[in-house]
Amino acid sequence: MSRTIRRLHVVLNYFCIIAIIVFFAIGKLYGWSNQIFIVMGLIVVVGLFSFITLYIKTKIWKLVHTKIDKLDEREIQLTHESLRLSYSIFTVVSLLVLLVFAVTVKEYDSLLMIIFVSLLYLAHTLPAAIIAWKQKEF
């Protein structure tokens, strides 16, 4: 898979997460309807499709989650670099999200839970996303 396609899938995958948060917030604010459930269901399907295409089919997920003694020196270097970058990106994104949430949201409800779950998803997928984004070959 070319780097451009991988990058598109990275964007699509995180866009799905943001869309889920947005539709969840809309549902909370204006009431749940069948349309919202259908749209959220479609977003989950698209998100799963991009996840499988981007991480599973390219074996990037396996690379990031393999024990270090099973990797060669280039792969160890690659995963260390992606983890180092992930840590920085995740910290900045988390701080920004929590700051925006603290300023704008008056009541802490289930939306907070969705945001926490999304941040956990981000933390878990970010190293693989960085490899997918940066590497020439996969």
Place this chain on the structure above:
Amino acid sequence: MKNRKLYNRITVLREENNFSRKELAKEIGVNFQTVGYLEREEYNPSLDLAFRISEVFKLPIEMIFSTEPMKPLSQELLEYRKKMGE
């Protein structure tokens, strides 16, 4: 510190020895994608990996890797032999 680019003859030597990338990767104990990165000179191997490659091709390390663009192997071999007094 930014690493210097290392040039190598892995592609030529692999083809001369009739190895596929997967076969060479198995011999030197890395993923076959890493062989691709080495051949395109996009990854500098560790000293250990460089020694493993030189052992597989039965050549000195300096015949396989260089910090300068590499001359044809025949020319290099002649110069090496002259240097060794053969």
